[in-house]
Amino acid sequence: MFMESIMKGWKLGLLVGSFGLTSNAFAQQRPNILWLTYEDxxxxxxxxxxxxxxxxxxMDGLAAEGVRFTNSYSTGTVSSPSRFCLITGCRPGRYGTGNHRSDYEIPEFVHGFPEYLREAGYYTSNNSKTDYNHKNHKEMTSRSWNESSNKASWRGRKPGQPFFSVFNVFHSHQSRTMTNPWDYYERQILAHLDVGKQIAETAPFEMPAFYRDSPEMRKHVSRVYNAISLTDQAFGEILADLEKDGLRDSTIIFCFSDHGEGIPRGKGSASGMGYQVPFILWIPEMYKHLTPWGSGVVTDELVSFEDFAATVLSLAGVELPSYMEGVPFLPAIQEKSKKYVFGACDAVDNNAELSRSVMDGRYMYTRVFTAYQPFVRWIPYYDVSDIQHQMRLDYRTGKMNACQKEIMEPRAAEYLYDLKKDKWETTNLAFDPAYKSIVEEMRSALKEHLIQTRDANFIPEYTLASECVKxxxxxxxxxxxxxPIEEIVNVAMLSGMSEEVIPQQIAALQADNKFVSYWASVGLFTQRQHLRPYISQLEKILPTVAYPPAQIWLAGSILENEDCRVARKLFDEYLVGENRFLTIYALNVLLEMNMDMANTFVPQLREIEKKYGNNQKRPGVEDMMRIARLRLEGKDFQFDTYW
Known part of the structure; x- marks a missing residue:
């Protein structure tokens, strides 16, 4: 009945030309909606x-009275692609917005979904993070929100006007949980957290199984608990304001984080710890008929971030635009309509990465296309932190067990985890014969999804930033x-599979299409330890490869096996050249190349710094240079400012 009355009102608003002209009675029937979002x-x-x-x-109280989701997933593993999906209801794959902090244009037909709420008479406020990950994000922000600031709230609305308000609490961000120095953490978190809610580093909390259970590591992980506790404290203050204003009984509350935990092998990793998010839905008594679940329950309903915008619009009685990809899980969706949800992990801070995942509510299958690097990758925002320093030290000094070492070493090409039985994801079932049929089914589903959506993030950023500007x-x-997406995906899926596929990859190197050639070269770099019998053949092919990013990865594969003059000359030119994207690719190769060969390029690193004045006007190069100097020369670094 509720939805019937909403849709009648929506149609009336359409007839008179404006949602804002519907009756006050109709406006008051529509629920207020509050998003309590938090970080990492x-x-x-x-x-x-x-x-x-x-x-x-x-949060525990909201769950006790509401609905706790155990199968809620972000579409990405870092904030900006995830928030692109939240604001648009579209996955990043079709739009090329998967890389962290992208600046590429999206079609004019894509709008922030709060814009439709405004047209329907809602007051919309955002407090205050945007991070929408595309070129026209400022325009989208202004069109989506009546107010977007650190003072924004529902209190700017007209009397009786329904609202959609977002409060993003920042306390659990990676900057607080690991990146910023300890004294910053004390000022930003501990100084504001009630003493009774603080968790000491000596407390008996459970450590992730992939971390050493040492005093040093426990100290670092205690930051996570206290940062989340301060987040919870802030939520309590917001809800107290809602109660004070007499709005709690007419407001539907979504409480969720933007992706997985802000620690090494969490955020930025194609794993359950990267994608899976806590999500609690609280519905007041007057709107209980909208939910099939009731109160104080746990549901294994499979939901993903593209569903959130669709659900809010449906609750508000607004017709979904055709380009939106999500499926509403309210009002009163009784039957599960999803078999799978999909996740994507792309470049973070110029670390070249591409992995794709599919989840069915129990198992998570991941295909890693850049398996040459570990879960703990060389990323400036991670490697400046004390916890990552400690982990690299523990690895070098042999203090880690097999499970802990695994995340420091090159990854497998495929992973299958049972998320119900293995919450820390320490047992990879992908190569267990007992799970062969599950792996094959999920691999096939993922491949079909990549081809059907024509995932644009298989385009290297070198081309995204040039041809895709026009x-x-x-x-x-x-x-x-x-x-040719099917051919590209087929070649990319050879990466890391076995020595037997190397001849196929070499043939693909010489393909007419540059992206096919690129993914063949990345795949060969992943399997470079098996290339010795093919080096003379690859040396002849190298000068004929027309696409510079493909040449860089191929040159790296050759140099890993033999100090070839042609490969070295080409690699030198790209490393010190003016195109910053090619320099970044070359630095990515250096970070994974064996130390003996990589160290021969230290003079070129110094030449780059001299030639470009520490690269401060070359976005991405400056930070990647810091990481290269850290790995090759042990030269530690700190950021000029922390926030």
């Missing part, structure tokens, strides 16, 4: 998800001639 948090660290040491009474990634990817 996995369910394993929340009390109502089973962590007995966590101090999260506000032709948007969304449209560029639709051309079979420019972007």
């Amino acid at each position: 948090t996995s369910p394993q660290f929340i009390g109502c998800y089973g962590n007995k040491e966590a101090k999260t009474p506000v 032709e948007l990634p969304y449209y560029y990817r639709l051309s079979d001639k420019k972007y």
Whole structure:
């Protein structure tokens, strides 16, 4: 009945030409909607998800009266691609917005979904993070929100006007949980957290199994618990304001994080710890008929971030635009309509990465296309931190067990985890014969998804930043001639599989399409330890490869096996050349190349710094140079400012 009355009102608004002209009675029937969003948090660290040491009474209280989701997933593993999906209801794959902090244009037909709410008479406020990850994000922000600032709230609305308000609490961000120095953490977190809610580093909290259970590591992980506890405290203050204003009984509350935990092998990793998010839905009595679940329940309903915008619009009685990809899980969706949800992990801070995942509610299958690097990758925002310093030291000094060492060494090409039985994801089932049929089914589903959506993030950023400036990634990817996605995916899926596929990869190097050639070269770099019998053949092919990013990875593969003059000359030119993207690719290769060969390029690193004045005007190069100097020369670094 509720939805019938909403849709009647929506149609009336359409007839009179404006949602704002519907009756006050209709406006008051529509629910207020509040999003309590927070940063970089996995369910394993929340009390109502089973962590007995966590101090999260506000979230636990919402769950006790509401609905706790155990199968809620972000579409990405870092904030900006995830928030692109949240604001648009579209996955990043079709739009080329998967790389962290992208600046590429998206089609004009894509709008921030709060804009539709405004047209329907809602007051919309955002407090205050945007991070929408595309070129026109400022325009999207202004069109989406009546107010977007650190003072924004529902209190700017007209009397009786329904609202959609977002409060993003920053305390659990990676800057607080690991990146900033300890004295910053004390000022930013401990100084504001009630003493009774603080968790000492000596407390008996559970450590992730992939970390050493040492005093040093426990100190670092205690930051996670306290940062989340302060987040929970802030949520309590917001809800107190809602109660004070007499709005709690008419407001539907979504409480969720933007992706997984802000620690090494969490955020930025294609794993459950990267994708899975805590999500609690609280519905007041007057709107209980909208939910099939009831109160104080746990659901294994499979939901993903593209569903959130669709659900809010449906609750508000607004017709979904055709380009949106999500499926509403309210009002009163009774039957599960999803078999799978999909996740994507792309470049973070110029570390070249591409992995794709599919989840079915129990198992998570991941295909790693850049398996040459570990879960703990060379990323400036991670490697400046004390915890990552400690982990690299423990690895070098042989203090890690097999499980802990695994995340420091090159990854497998495929992973299958049972998320119900293996919450820290320490047992890879992908190569267990007992799970062969599951792996094959999920691999096939993932491949079909990549081809069907024509995932634009298989386009290297070198091309995204040049050709795709004139032709948007969304449209560029639709051309079979420019972007033969099935052929690209087929070649990319050879990466890391076995020595037997090397002849296929070598043949693909010489393909007419540059992206096919690129993914063949990346795949060969992943398997470079097996290339010795093919080096003379690859040396002849190298000068004929027309696409510079492909040449760089191929040159790296050759140099790993033999100090070839042609490969070295070409690699030198790209490393010190003016195109910053090619320099960044070359630095990515250096970070994974064996130390003896990589160290021969230290003079070129110094030449780069001299030639470009420490690269401060070359975005991305400066930070990647810091990482290269750290790995090759042990030269530590700190950021000029922390926030």
